[in-house]
Amino acid sequence: MLRFLIKRVLNMIPLLIGITFLSFLVMSLVPGNFLSNLKMNPSISPQLIKEMEAEFGLNQPLMVRYFKWLWAMMHLNLGMSMAYHVSVTSLIGTRALNTVILSAASMLFAWVIAIPIGIIVAVKQNSIWDRILSFLAFFGMSVPNFFLAFLMMYVALRTGPTMEHLFGWSLPIGGTYSVDYAQLDTVGKIGDRINHLILPVFVLGVAGMASLMRLMRSQILEIKNSDFVRTARAKGLSERTVIYKHVLRNALNPFVTMAGYGLADLLGGAALVEAVMNLQGLGLLLLEAVRTLDIYLVMGSVLMGTVLLLLGNLLADIALVAVDPRVDFTSLGSQ
């Protein structure tokens, strides 16, 4: 396992260099830079602009800037954000954590609901429930998550006053925490954060849930008719044991793999939902940085997003080994 881990981490290095160079190239192809807006402002002296250019290294050639950035990155210094005037590392840390919490929670939500529903639907194939749920899954897969976010926000807006009246509690509309967050005690803070996570987790979870449910269904249907399942039945095992001990365990393998592949979508979806619902996550940070051409912040966010994705895929592979005894680290590493 250690060998596998080392190999995977080493594989990441050229990937990260390629990706960071590509995004660096892109950001320098953009007409204008962060200071373009400031130059328009007559109250800012040209001298100050010159100083700022020197401070952020914008007057140096591209390759020099890139290698300086790369060198600094190896020392875990991602440069300064031009808009916020703090180090990118300090900005990204909390934002990335928020995105991880959001993604992990919605993935958990999707799994907890998709697996049992997928099983039920496959076992009762062609029943009315199968038809209804399979159709709903198509619905869930097709609804754009930003549209669903708007819809949910609208529902929360509309039902808010009634909920407040009936239960003294209503779903917050967007945002990461309430206005009075700082005054709350620890329990209250956690409660507040969870409260604000309900809608985004639901929105993000729906799409994943739908596709995972469909996958689970087709997996189980495929395995249900195989020889070893018939043998298990012939041995006189109860239907319950057959499904849980034989069918389900074999169906989980591609399920885990697919869940790993779905991480990129999850991260992208999270970015959109963050932007729409105004959640302080990595995606929203990147969006703001792209809008203001805050180069180092863009670089930092893309890098962080890539690292999150690679780590997620790594975790998915480890989970695959844990779930499926036929797969081990040597076979995974040789792929």
Place this chain on the structure above:
Amino acid sequence: MSAAPQILNPFQETSPPPTGRFIGIRREWRLGSWPVRFSALCLTLFYLLAIASPIIAPYDPTYQNRALPDCPPMRLHLSPPSDWQHAFFYAYPMRMVDAQSRRFAEDRTVKSYVHLFSYGHLFTTEAGAPPYFLMGSEGLGRDLFSRIVYGSRVSMFVGLIGVTISFGLGITVGALSGYVGGLLDNLIMRWSEIEMSLPSFYFLLALAAIIPSGMSAVATFFMIVAIMSFISWAGFARIIRGMAASVRSVPYVEAARALGGSRWRVLTHHVMPSVLGYAIVAATLSIPGFILGESALSLLGLGIQEPASSWGNLLAQAEDVQNLARYPWILIPGVFIFLAVMSFNFLGDHLRDRLDPSNAR
């Protein structure tokens, strides 16, 4: 067709074989389930909107009715038979009763006739008469329906053009590298690996920064298509490559080679057709990705810019919670995106079943 498949199909005897011009279409229609039929209708309608937008849209999508900002959708009334010489339908024009909260009320004293097939539009009101807003108006008093119709051009063609580019590239490069192998193969696979481990949406956001803000809507559209194709082509190439490599040692390809077919001929006449069925399915299923990508970019203000419209940038208004609460009809473009995406998903799924040789009918 030989007799064997007919025996397998129990419906063949009860329904007479269709004759006439649209046999293929009618046959497919019969084979499709109702969601598939609905999807086909939806897409036909949307492409009609995109092609014939100047006719279908009742108004100029950029004309601002300054007196009617954020006007709700209007109700259409059937004219009494005595009025049928004017028009079959009419609507009561809206008047703003409260400028603060932009509340409107119908003005029951006047009728604004809605003419069908006149003035070069599918339906519209007389020039100078109060406008009829089928789906309400947006913040500057522009007709939302007209903007949706014109926006369909962007949203419906971004998928088609994007898929054409990225698939054209993917299938050529993929088949070539799978069949030829060697250094090219190696390079392409390394690149597609990088691409697959990218957080693609993050990368899309960063790439969208290249689009200069002063560009025309058409140029922006093609930039977006180019960027998204750039991100997605290697994924297809990888899949096609796998299939082409597996086909390489199949007897009929070996036979073609043994008969003296040139490398190019074997590639275009034997390898590519065998992966085409799969490619069509994958292409259909990847169109929603393009539509969603464009919508997302435009929604976030990085794609198609005002005053041009796309389904995505029309939704940008809803980002303001106040707008969302007061004028829920601004969410209508989202319904269009949803329907388009769902239709392509259903059709792609259906195509997969149809083209799968194991359940051919």
